[in-house]
Amino acid sequence: MPHYVKMGRIPHKRHTQFRKENGDLYYEQLMGTKGFSGIQSLIYHINPPTQVKKAEKICDIHYEYEKKDALRHRHFRTWNTKAGGDFLEARRIFMANDDVAIGIARPNRQMNYFYRNGEGDELLFVHEGIGKIESIFGELNFTPGDYLVIPIGTTYRVMLKSEEARFLILESNSAIVPPKRYRNEFGQLLEHSPFCERDFRTPEKLVTKDEKGEFEVRVRAQGMLTSYTYDFHPLDAIGWDGYLFPYAFSIHDFEPITGRVHQPPPVHQTFEAHNYVVCSFVPRMYDYHPKAIPAPYVHSNVDSDEMLYYVDGNFMSRRGVEKGSITLHPSGLPHGPHPGKIEASIGKKETLELAVMVDTFQPLHIVKEAHPTEDKKYMSSWLP
Known part of the structure; x- marks a missing residue:
């Protein structure tokens, strides 16, 4: 839900010097949509987010559609969809068009890397399982019934606290937002809306990772999945503020x-x-x-x-x-x-x-x- 949120430490003025205890600068990153005219957040990193050690293509992303036949109503029984793999590997897309892909995921293994969708927002509906989203914006816990909105460009991973989970997945090519008719000219939800700002949960805790080593981020962009290797932990934000962040709504x-x-x-x-x-x-x-x-x-x-x-x-x-x-x-x-x-x-x-x-x-x-x-x-x- 787009409203202003601030977490961690940030400078008094944007685009000004913000230094570490040793005198080095933190690295300011503007993460925004629609060029510089959409919603955005400013993130302050320990390390330069542009610094990549290695990049390797993993695969093309392509959905193989059935041949067109007589138009009819369809029913798919997904309950016994096989569980297996981590949150990204477990995705099974059932139907799609140019605007959205819809599928199921039944992960039963933790992610040992991070993921970033550079093509659009994602909406995850938690049918079964508990866990948390670890992202550059902080940690966000989830339980059954939660919708999780992950904005385009967010570096995150799903960490399960249950043996497995079941998600309905929407991979969007556009922003996912509350309906306009429920918002006033300032973006505030109106009295006749079936929910209000109190119902939306933003990241609960910012955990800054100041670690060196080899860390993988898999990025979806331009119809491909690419693996990027960093020599620092990708969740190295010391603070951030703005209107762009993951959130949950039950x-x-x-x-x-x-x-x-x-x-x-x-x-x-x-x-x-x-x-x-x-x-x-x-x-x-x-x-x-x-x-x-x-x-x-x-x-x-x-x-x-x-x-x-x-x-x-x-x-x-x-x-x-x-x-x-x-x-x-x-x-x-x-x-x-x-x-x-x-x-x-x-x-x-x-x-x-x-x-x-x-x-x-x-x-x-x-x-x-x-x-x-x-x-x-x-x-x-x-x-x-």
Whole structure:
């Protein structure tokens, strides 16, 4: 959530001399977006961040899409996606377009290097597991239900405190921010927003590493993954301030907006980015008009694809889905509750469902790696 934060030691004035006890200068780094016109932070390093000992290409980053076939609703059962590797190695991308890639990660090993995405922000939803993000901005703990927003260019790694974890991963090509309609002209969240600044957790502790040795940072940029070796610890910041930093927001702190009749999906919106939005479906009271139908009406996403990741509870409009299910309802096809779900919802007072939805305004393409998890009977599940 963009607001001003300061951690550690910084000079009184920016771009002025800031010296160590031995008289040497600290190295000031401006980390900003959109040239010099976006949000930014100033970071003060013990070592020059430009000093690289070795650079080696690891691989190209490429998602192999399936061939186009008949458009249909899709369902992928990801719960048994194989666990293995560290947080970066464990990623399995299921669908993507030019704006966002969506997948699952089940890491069971610690990262012995750091990672930096130089192509866009990342959004990590913690389904299972506990741990912390170690970054140049400090340490940020996470537990199940947390959204973790990692800005472009952040050097970080995920350290697990549980044997393994399960994440929903969004690799974005743009900034991920709270919806504009919930912010005033100064960026402050408004009274009708389903969350407020108190709900957002910023880095909790800045741990400065003044260490020499060999340290690896893997950087994603220009469609490649490159390994950079430094002779100093990359988390050597003595202090920083600004508006650009990782933060956490728990889905359990999202306050649902309800009404006398069924509310449309935008009331669940939590984040927005270029050409897509992220929504949170959380436990909530149902509509209270005496003739209300709590189940959603059939709707046609004529200009967007709808991806739903099922986290927990009994999703009242669907049958045959489970924890970890991903459904994709593509643009051009109407979708809605399964047979019997509309009538069954009448008279019910609440739902305990928990899910994350991503609506994209460009079609999502299925990556071949998703095929082994697909429930191919899903399209016919609306038949009587």
